Amino acid sequence: MKRIRFWGTRGSLPVALTAAQVREKLLAALRGASGRVFASDAEIDTYLAGLRFPVSGTYGGHTSCVEIETGGSAYVLCDLGSGVRPFGQAAVARHGAGSPQTYHIFMSHLHWDHIMGLPFFTPAYIPGNRIHIYGSHAGLEAALRRQQDQPSFPVDFSIFRASIEFVHLEPGKPYDVAGMTVTTKLQRHGGDSYGYRFESNGRTIIYSTDSEHKLTDPEETKGFVAFFRDADVVVFDAMYSLADAISIKADWGHSSNVVGVELCQMAGARHLCLFHHEPSSGDEAIEGALQEARRLEEITRNGAPLRVSAAYDGMEIEV
């Protein structure tokens, strides 16, 4: 495994920046540049690179879709949120329609925000492409077909011209796919969700979204610590603050930056990536949660440092 590329990082519902929010960013950038003269685009790039991310960028708005670049020829994705649309367009632009590709897609669960991108996944419409969709839910295929039934979508599942195969994964059982060992784990979420552990060439990536961790049952906690053990990267559902996650949003099936830091520290993981951002959170709020998670890691560190980042659409992590 070489890198992770994020195509969709938002939880529950896609969001877009408003004109007013873009204007705020421009104002902040222009205020910072007041009095400066840029002799070239390179100098502008240098200036932009020095801005805080909430000013120069955005945490993005597509729902869950994460690519794992394995170094092999096949594509590997986690979830079919709206982020799979730009992924598919990029893949088609790269290979063209006449060069069939293989896609391995691992589904955390079947809630709408994790499946809504499939009808807009261009490679599914191209004959010759091979798409393998993996998951531990019995209703995986039915859920993906149902969302394209009338009156929800104008064309049904039979419109796809790619070869599409559904593969059921038994939780806890390791499978060899695309040069990786893949294991799933049941997570606490309405209708169940499954976390993924991907291992290859001594590297480990965890994809664990839509999972509420109460950490009150020692055996359950021990199970997740073992699942996250020594991971190079843990992509983690940090949708709410801890206070919200255990009060007004208790049992909504999501976790916090605080619990992410705690679990990764217990597991000896190296990199926690906050993911599945709350749709009502703006860029400053997500940046705040990131900085606070980093501070929490710093004041509670009891071993090697844990790197903490917050995923945004387009972000890449070298593994």
Added chain:
Amino acid sequence: MLFSSRRFADVVVASPVGRIDHGSAGPFEGALLPLLAQLNIDEVALLLDFSGVEYISSVGLRVLMAAAKQARAQESSIAIAGLQPIVAEIFGISRFDRILDVYPSVADALGQLSAPALEAFNAVKDPSAT
């Protein structure tokens, strides 16, 4: 984790000492339960003096949340005072400072919760004041 409590008029001040983490949250909860059961029977409030608490994990915070819910259900109250700087940061990061009543010191808290309790507390601190 050590735990002691003392009554000042109609407020019980409980003083946990040490770390409230995944290993000690259970005993912390066990120590709180009998005090919560007395709320609104003999006392109006439970005040947690956190000046001796060095660290609290999410599980410990979850115990506080459950205690606050129970206190509210009993139409009583729970408050926390004297956070050490690290614990105050954890309260801020977790947003617990927004959902629990947190005071700089025990005296500040008692001043808000109960005048008789503050008077009793000050009398213990300075016996000549009685």
